[in-house]
Amino acid sequence: MARAFDATAAAAAAFADDHELLAQSARNVFETLREQGRVVSPIVLLPALASKFGAIRGAADMVSGETRSQLLSIAARYAEYAGWMIQEAGDAPGALVLTERAANLARAAGDHTMAEYALLRRADIALYGHDARIVVAWAIRAESGVSPEVRLLAAQRAAQGWAVLGQRSRCLSALARAADETAAVEESTVDLGSSLGSRGGGRLMQIVRGWCYLDLGIPRKAVDALEIGMSLVPTDARRARALYGVRLALSHAVCGNVHHAYDAGMTALDEAAHVDSASVRHQLRLLAAAARGWPHDARLDQFRRRIDGELAAARRLS
Incomplete structure (x- = not known):
């Protein structure tokens, strides 16, 4: 997946022009793409990210001084976010490639914050x-x-x-x-x-x-904290609501609150259907394992089928 990103970026680099206008607009475009990333599949976003990254990177090679540093810093943010989207598409090695590129670009730009954050992204990838x-x-x-x-x-x-x-x-x-x-x-x-x-x-x-509380074996405290946290997540942040919603459902399941787990899980599945997230599927597999031990009735059987369907859809796309 990183190779496909590079191919698109290389093609876009040939059209790099008007460096000052590009630098001014690139951050606005980046924020727009991040907003879209909250609600759509990463596969939808990656071509646009690659194209814009290529144009910015190509423009940086044509200039020097402060303009070059500014463009390299922006390119680092595009590379880091592309790495996240590649991770969400299920390609962890590709995500590491883009993350390393982001770190190198940030260091070249003198952007210490972005370089430090790129280090942290390696921890994110390792977590899953x-x-x-x-x-x-x-x-x-x-x-x-x-x-x-x-x-x-x-x-x-x-x-x-x-x-x-x-x-x-x-x-x-x-x-x-x-x-x-x-x-x-x-x-x-x-x-x-x-x-x-x-x-x-x-x-x-x-x-x-x-x-953390769930992994530490104190699921009731996990439920309490996650419910508070979910109330602070914007309703349009589908990727986040899917991920944290599945984690909440899993916490309910570990507590033995089957019907609360069903309610939270069905809501999260509705969000997950829109975003095609490997991170969400990682948690769904844990929830599926817990749900296999539940009683058999129409609602719970439907729930298990919904989880299986979401995981099967991802396998067909891979």
Whole structure:
């Protein structure tokens, strides 16, 4: 998938022109593409991301000084986001390729915040690759950075890694650091150009807490935290609502609240049908395993079929 991205980008680079206008418009286009990424399949977005990335990268090669640095910084954001979309399409190795490219571009531009965030993205990819030790290693490295926003996201990711490893005290310590960094981010006056990650980590503290509590074996606290967190997720953020909604359903299931799990899961499945997300499917597989032990009745059988159908659709597309 990274090769297809590169081919489209290379074709677009040949048409790079009007460098100042490109630099002015590229951030606005990026924000528009990120908004679309909340509600559509990553496959839909990747050609547009590749084309714009190629034009920006090509323009950067034609200029020098501040204009070049600005274009390289913008290109880094496109590469990082493309890596995320490639990950969501189910290609983790391709995601790592684009993430590494984003880090290199950011360093070349002198964009230390973006370079630090690209480090953190490796932890995100490892989280869904079932490698919690790698999650923790990259997250701790990113926590030493200068950006409060990156430190916040890194502490959250470290907490998730420690939770998977069953290290309760270390997980709770990381959650406490993340809460402290939330205040620093809210007070920061630094212009980062556009928010990193899922529209600001501070607003997701309850989601991250709930995610960790489930892995730590305290599902009732997970339900409470996730329900609060879900109330803060915008209704049009389908990708996020699908992912966190499945996690909430799984927490209910572990508690033995079958019908609450059904309700939360059906709502999440409605969102998942629009976004084609490998991260959501990762959680759906866990929910499917829990649902196999439920009683047989018409509603629950329908629920199991909905999960199987969502997972089967993804296999047909792969």
